[in-house]
Amino acid sequence: MFSLNENFLQHIDLPTDSKITRYHRVGGGDINQAYSLETETGEHYFLKVQPNSVAAFFQHEADGLKLLAQAVRVPRVLGMGQVKKDQWLLLESLNAVNDGDQYALGRALAKVHAITSPNQEFGFDRDFTAGKTAKINHWQKDWYNFFVEQRLAVLRGLLLQEGKWVVSDRDYEQAVNKFKLLLTDHVSQPSLLHGDFWSGNFMFDADSGEPIFIDPDVYYGDAEFDLGITTVFGGFNRDFYAGYQSLRPVDAGIDQRLMFYQLYYLMVHAHLFAGSYIQAYAGKLAQIIGH
Template sequence: MVEMLIDKDWYQELKLGNVKNIASVSGGDINEAFKVETDQGDYFLKVQPNNDASFFDHEVEGLNLINSVATAPKVIRSGTFNGNGYLILEYKEFGNGSQYDLGKLVAKLHSKHNDKFGLDHNILNAKNPKINDWSDDWADFYVHQRLEVLEKEVQKKGYWNDYRNNLLEQLKTLIFEYYRDHPVEPSLLHGDLWNGNAGFTSDHQPILFDPDVFFGNREMDIAMTLLFGGFSQEFYQGYDSVYPFADGWKKRVPWYQTYYLLAHVNLFGETYGSSLENSLEQSIDF
């Protein structure tokens, strides 16, 4: 990505007071990101080149939903300028803190419930598309609007075979059978809860970043925290102190890691193929 110039033409558009300095910072692989220092404070600016403000609508909704019960950067404003979408957030300095407190924060997030699974819009402009049609049934939602959506994507790219298909069909059957007798309550999920999207501010408070929210089974977020590590045992103890885990949750972790590994196969190809198969094999050994 070619770094764009945030020059004085932007200053009036941003409406952040007297701009003292704008510096490029790390902000992911799909946006340009900047720290904006002004006489009113510091801000975090994301810019999506050759797009418009609607690109950030889902992130804005997610941050606002999280902030209704937990902690995430606050949204200042989004807009479009010179053919580029932008999002302004409050700037947060990073620090360290208690994993126990971070677990409690995620439990608070999951304690925000809804009467249905899903969200009020689909996410179709992402590399891993998501269908969020409202559903009363978790198994139906997870199989048809998560697993099968990515199954089709990896099939189109040639990363599918009979062995993986057979395992996934067994997992789908298992999920439908299990949740027929074990209903779950829809929780607000972060949606992409790896350790890079959770941390601490300079005053040691836990905070969540870059959400991909929807209302689903909270075990999805927990499974993601265990997929790539970075969360200590204290995190899970803190979580359990606020919102106790359901019986047998550890056995169901592979059910949800399968989804995230499908997403990684879709993005990065066969690098994650063996991990996907391993997760599928563990899933049906229930």
């Protein structure tokens, strides 16, 4: 069990020559450990640690923050490295709050989605396989193929291995065939995605109110993917969607397409946490083929 100590902190490269004098653990999600650091001169930093992981575990997150910074506020990456097999990522400490202007938040996400892939294909320039759910990001010209082959099928394989696949192959095939049919009325473009845009992955600057995006899992995909994730666990109100559509109006039939991204996210949670999420994804698939 990892526990932050003075020896570990000696290996953290700070932007200044100050010494870390205080630190305490803070909420950092289900995968990483997170700490607030304070130096002898009163500087504050945010440290994320992934114990017993592969080298450059945080590179994907750092790359994602850099890409998102083209359009929105993100925490600045100040450094990353490893101590033995434990990986660390140092970020600026933000004076942020959880609640704020959701209209501005929606517009911020729309600005991210206005950025498209350099080759106009779906995917990313590298896979991310160090996490608990592998993300296969090989470039695809077609969104249907990318999403079904490199997202849904990968998760289905994991759920099969874990004994958590509780729906019939026939129902699954019927669902993905329906997805293909629904996409005929929608033009998919390879937008930059946050990739995990639930309510725990944004904040607001406590002084300016500016939205801040954190913990990305970026790739280039259909912008409706991010919107689908926002509808799974709540935390987004009407102002958010109005703000988004003020810059990027959505296509007709979006509600039916969003169900497939909800299905994906529930499958992710069934893989990670099991429990009620298994029946939740099964229920979502039944809802899809019942429409």
